[in-house]
Amino acid sequence: YISYGPDAGKLAVIVDVIDQNRALVDGPCSGVSRKQMNFKALELTSIVMKIPRGLRPGNLRKAWEKQEVQKKWDSTTWAQKIANKKKRAQLTDFDRFKLMKAKQARNRLINVEFGKLRKTVKRPAPRLRKKKSVKK
Amino acid sequence: MKARGDLKEYQVVGRMMPRPRDRVPALYQMKIFAPDKCTAKSRFWYFVSQLKKMKKTQGEILQCKEMYEKHPLVIKNVGIWLRYVSRSGIHNMYREYRDLTSAGAVTQCYRDMGARHRARASTIQIIRVEEVAASKTRRPNIKQFHNSKIRFPLTHRLNRKLHKPRFTTSRPHLTF
Numbered sequence: 001y002i003s004y005g006p007d008a009g010k011l012a013v014i015v016d017v018i019d020q021n022r023a024l025v026d027g028p029c030s031g032v033s034r035k036q037m038n039f040k041a042l043e044l045t046s047i048v049m050k051i052p053r054g055l056r057p058g059n060l061r062k063a064w065e066k067q068e069v070q071k072k073w074d075s076t077t078w079a080q081k082i083a084n085k086k087k088r089a090q091l092t093d094f095d096r097f098k099l100m101k102a103k104q105a106r107n108r109l110i111n112v113e114f115g116k117l118r119k120t121v122k123r124p125a126p127r128l129r130k131k132k133s134v135k136k
Numbered sequence: 137m138k139a140r141g142d143l144k145e146y147q148v149v150g151r152m153m154p155r156p157r158d159r160v161p162a163l164y165q166m167k168i169f170a171p172d173k174c175t176a177k178s179r180f181w182y183f184v185s186q187l188k189k190m191k192k193t194q195g196e197i198l199q200c201k202e203m204y205e206k207h208p209l210v211i212k213n214v215g216i217w218l219r220y221v222s223r224s225g226i227h228n229m230y231r232e233y234r235d236l237t238s239a240g241a242v243t244q245c246y247r248d249m250g251a252r253h254r255a256r257a258s259t260i261q262i263i264r265v266e267e268v269a270a271s272k273t274r275r276p277n278i279k280q281f282h283n284s285k286i287r288f289p290l291t292h293r294l295n296r297k298l299h300k301p302r303f304t305t306s307r308p309h310l311t312f
Contacts, residue, residue: 017286018211019234034209036236039290044312053284054211 001043001078007032009082011073013064014042016054024054028061029070047072137179139246139257143169145205145239146176150197152190163198164188169242169262173200183261205237213278214241215268220249221259228263232275238265 002010002025012027018036025042026034034057051063064070073079091099146168152161164184170176177200181192216231231248235241242265249255270282295308 016211017281018236019281020288024209024211024236040296044290 001045002032002037002041003043005037005041011045011069012037012042013049013051013060013069015051015060026057026060028057029064045073045076045078047076137170137175137257139243140171143171143239143243143246144176145169145203145237145242146173147199147201147203148176148180148197149199150180150184150190150195152195164190167203167265169239169265173202176200205239208236211236212238212241212267213270213273214238215264215266215273216242216245216262217264218245218249219261219263220253220255222253222255230274232268232273232278234278234281238267241265 002008002012007027010027010032011030012025012032014023015026015034016024018024021038021040022036023039023042024034025037026032047069049063049067049069051060055063147165148168149163149165151163152158154161166180166183168176168179168183170179177197180197180200181195184190184195185192211234214233214235216233217228218231219226219228231245233241233244233248235244242262245262246257246260249260250257270279273279273282290312292310293312295310
């Protein structure tokens with residue numbers, strides 16, 4: 001996953017390691033042309049592609065499609081969080097209204113359950129407080 | 137020369153001006169690494185006057201062409217032979233770099249010489265630049281990358297987003 005730079009937000013495969021700071025990176029199905037990138041701009045995902053080192057772009061594309069990398073990525077929580085963030089940023093006012101209503105409905109259900117649970121808990125005996133005025 | 141930005145590889149061909157005694161002078165070609173064409177031509181004259189009896193006033197440059205890397209997406213081990221002036225003498229060196237292009241490797245070399253030996257670009261002369269086969273590399277720090285199953289962790293990943301957010305109550309997450 002490329003975290004910043006012109007290709008930020010795209011997936012790419014590390015095809016080879018140039019040296020301690022740079023890798024040769026390619027994302028044939030995600031619009032990243034083969035290039036060198038600093039490791040600082042990259043974040044590893046849990047997806048590992050079974051490819052030999054230095055695989056050519058054509059074969060890499062085939063391997064990408066065969067190993068269904070995009071599908072694996074989309075099913076990760078990381079990708080879903082990104083998608084949710086994007087959705088949230090694109091909400092219209094009406095959508096936000098709908099969201100508010102949905103949240104209210106959910107919270108009402110939760111609170112009802114909470115109330116029921118609260119009633120079943122044994123209430124501890126109220127502590128006797130010494131009040132000077134009462135006992136006379 | 138100031139090795140500004142990324143250096144480019146130029147092929148510069150020049151010769152003496154034709155004279156009555158020498159009607160068809162010999163051509164001399166050099167592979168020059170410079171930030172731009174102008175500097176490349178200047179370096180050409182610098183080297184050529186050192187090596188031959190030829191000066192800019194008596195000669196002409198016939199071609200100054202940028203040479204592009206043949207396989208810019210293939211990682212190469214580049215060996216660079218150079219000569220540089222240090223505070224106490226002149227030394228020859230052989231250094232190796234891993235890069236996608238020769239010009240990139242030479243840029244790395246200039247930066248590296250500046251860092252390790254405080255050598256300024258004007259005191260460095262690149263004698264020879266060649267792609268070296270992996271088996272023929274001499275430097276252990278280059279050889280360590282000749283491993284098809286290379287693995288190394290990216291430890292202690294620094295948080296560079298110091299202003300997003302600028303103030304926070306939690307320490308940054310550095311181990312991934």
